[in-house]
Amino acid sequence: MSGAFRIPGAGRFKQAKTARFSFDGQSYTGIEGDTLASALLANGVHLVGRSFKYHRPRGILSAGAEEPNALVEIKRDAARKTPNVRATVQELYDGLDAQSQNRWPSLSFDLGAVSDIASPLLSAGFYYKTFMWPKAAWKSLYEPKIRAAAGLGVSPDQPDPDHYSSRYAHCDVLVLGGGAAGIAAALAAAETGVRVILADEQAEFGGSLRFESGAKIDGQDGFAWAQAAVAKLAAMDNVRVLSRTTAFGYYAQNFVALVERVSDHLKAPGHDLARERLWQVRAKRVVLASGAIERHMVFADNDRPGIMLAGAARTYLNHYGVAVGRNVGVYTANDSAYAAAIDLKKAGVNVAAIVDLRDNPTGPVIDEARALGIEVNFGRAVIRAGGKLRVSSMTVQPKNGGGERTIPVDAILMSAGWTPSVHLFSQSRGKVAFNDETKRFVPGTYAQDCVSVGACNGTDGLSATVDEAYAAGAKAAKDAGAKTAKGNKPKVDASESWSRGMLGAAPGAGPDTTVKAFVDFQNDVTAKDIRQAVHEGMRSIEHVKRFTTNGMATDQGKTSNMHGLAIAAEMLGKPIPEVGLTTFRAPYTPVTFGAIVSHARGPLFDPTRRTAIHPWAEAQGAVFEDVGQWKRAWYFPKAGEDMHAAVDRECVAVRKTAGLFDASTLGKIEVVGPDAAKFMELLYTNPWEKLEPGRCRYGIMLREDGFIYDDGVVGRLAPDRFHVTTTTGGAPRVMNHMEDYLQTEFPHLNVWLTSITEQWAVIAVQGPKSRDIIAPLVEGIDMSDEGLPHMSVREGKICGVPTRLFRMSFTGERGFEVNVPADYGQAVWEALWAEGQKHGAAAYGTEAMHVLRAEKGYIIVGQDTDGTVTPNDAGLDWAVGKKKADFVGIRGMARPDLVAKGRKQLVGLKTKDPKVVLEEGAQIVEDPKQAIPMKMIGHVTSSYWSENCGRSIALALVAGGRDRMGDTLYVPMPNGVIEVEVTGMVFFDETGGRLNG
Amino acid sequence: MLLIRCPYCEEERPELEFRNAGEAHIARSANMAGESDDDFEKFFFIRSNPKGIIYERWRHMHGCARFFNAVRDTVTDKFVMTYKAGEPKPSKLPGVGK
């Protein structure tokens, strides 16, 4: 037997296999097809959680995605622990292990429930009022305590071992919701031949046909019709049917995000299955068929376990074959709860009484209930529920006051009416309209190509719903381009119809009471809290919502928003639409980070770029650093060397003999065309027209505002061809900057731009022996100082492959940069390395490169400049063509503030104690004894130990720096003040003789 | 995610392929060096930031790589039209009242 409350003959899973599961360590048996909620109820378990703020015992309210109470942790193994899973959505599998949340030490005895007794302290706005002062206590005392005491599940503490997948899809008609309306719309659209996607959040299609025992369509039971119709749709080539798939976000231009639960319902999902799949669908037309959600009655202690929505109780009976009690009471302001009472009574459950707030309702369900011998009370209210861990009674009173009567019950089914699910419509930026007669917000003005049908559109009755949905599906298909329709509209033979219900607090929970009549179960917001918010001056529903947190929990107020709004409106004496409905935002239900991130994590988070020479560096034991997406060799430690020792050795080797450096990551752009020089004149500060082919120049690129944007050496290969280099990180934005000007400001110039970063591997050979290393391998290039002087470029061959050989230096030594096609990069490197070995050359990494360039005062854009540095600030005035009429940045550079005195200028710094190495980013002051906060006049941009200089060296931006040569300044640090002297930027070989050394 | 019509590719493509490049129809002076401080301020710093119709530049970065102009409504995020760089600012917009 799969639970004492399973009713033989009831439900749709008569042949189902049993499934064992555990809840809080206790073993139970359910059946395959159950949700965790239905399986627990079948075993008589209603108490499943504790509430967020007051730790009140809570049961199962609903049978669907709107569930605010029954949140549990599902544990598969140490790493697979999912908190806040709705028991009403989680499908049962054999071996499922669930734990209740937010209770200590146990679910039935929770110490935190003290906050229920101390609840006056925790009323609306308590966070704002109680914990605002003193500020320090918030961080150290209040927040940790509140987070520990109030909260939902516990986050997993291990990386998520599951994988997630992601798909894009396009369709003509996307139907969201697979109840009668959605299925009818999908049939109409699919029959025209257009591409249709039909999605529903449940494991099985059918929506409210799961519980509507009175529905008959095309001669069949409603639910059976739904299964047959969906099977027919699934078999069509132009239709994709997605179950267990929730549309959670509706974005611009009919772009809808859905998440499909692929394997959370399986006992042992294979590793080939994703846990969830994100669908991003672009649809020509969207049909919203998201149904309606039943509201609870707002009365004292309406949160006791065993009190649930009438429609949910009916679903548990008709779909799962589970009775939610043996002696149930019904509290309603709506006909639909009668149907639940009737179904339960017919299944043999005692219905103690129906309490109907309405005065004299009439209709077939009422007659039928009476005919079945159920006691029906009109014009009465349930003013309180008895019991604590499970409801034990309901106390009934005439709604205008009078004698009380307490009726023992073990469950209360309630219905205050149904709220159209306009969440996705609202997300699509549609504007809802209030129907004053039915007291419902329904879709009003549409903002996108979509249409709402059925209950979410405020349409009542199955017949009207199917008519409307079928017509809308056909129209959506036609609007999406369908030519012919050839289907038959489903015929509704029998249906149920429901009247409206009520909004707000029921009698007994009115303004003069202090009872706990819950509006929002998940955030523990009562009717009194809403009134208090209005009393304390909140006028807009947006303010009431934030003050009380009503509707702000993970269920987004699916059951509570309308009640909260009605109570606020009543207090304010305004009609509901004037108080306003809060905006619905994505996601409709919580979405895992896994589904959103999908494969884009770990190594797949961002592309990794490796140079042609990377494998060689790896084999040599290089330590790599990330520079943008590139992996760059940072230093090459020999056995026993730390980073410091390796970098010192590499730096000394370059200046003593030679070093090889992989400079392939440098950005490279070829600027080609008859107007190439004119273009270069406009994009760089330097003059280019007169640069002879075969020569190079250091170029500076500015933004229009006059600040340095990038720099690099440019070689002119021919009158119409420049080989431009950029910083490693700057290559894409420099290319974008160039393209922008070429396409939009200077389109008259006949120029082509080509990114060649990936095409050329670049090997820098630097040091006094560099020519000796390269020369034996080169063909067709005169390697003498006359044939290839400093800052020149030649094309020829090296190791038999084409090369663009630059004579240039970023170290201050005689130097070359050998460009070869990337495919030959490693082979040429190995040949050069073999030659280098004859001369004692070393491979050096980016750290040594940084030290060597700093010894020469060469700047790195983005390190020594920060987007507010002009060429003059950086001491690079010499690189600005004074006679040029125009270049990008020419006017910005001349702005008053950029030519004013006292600007921060790049200078060198030497610590008075040569052994002390400054920290990059450290602030600089004039007087270390001044009061805190001190006046900071600049900061250190680059700082290294220089083995070649035998001391530390640094570059810094200092206000009026060039006028402070020889001055002493101070760098206050946590361990004391460091004295520094302002110097020039060149620390090694000031005359530059070594460039030809 | 928006769909944007590239006037060069003559196709609607997803927003992921494009990059916004700021307000359109702000001409760079032919005599840049001679601009007054006020004119340079207007050119470089001042943007209209309207609520409603905005003319802006986009680049079909991961497509044809061309810059083009677009008319977009900042309230609805809807693209009214797109047109090639260098074409004049449209005086009449399709589907937009005066």
Ligand SMILES: [Zn+2]
């Ligand atoms: Zn394009």
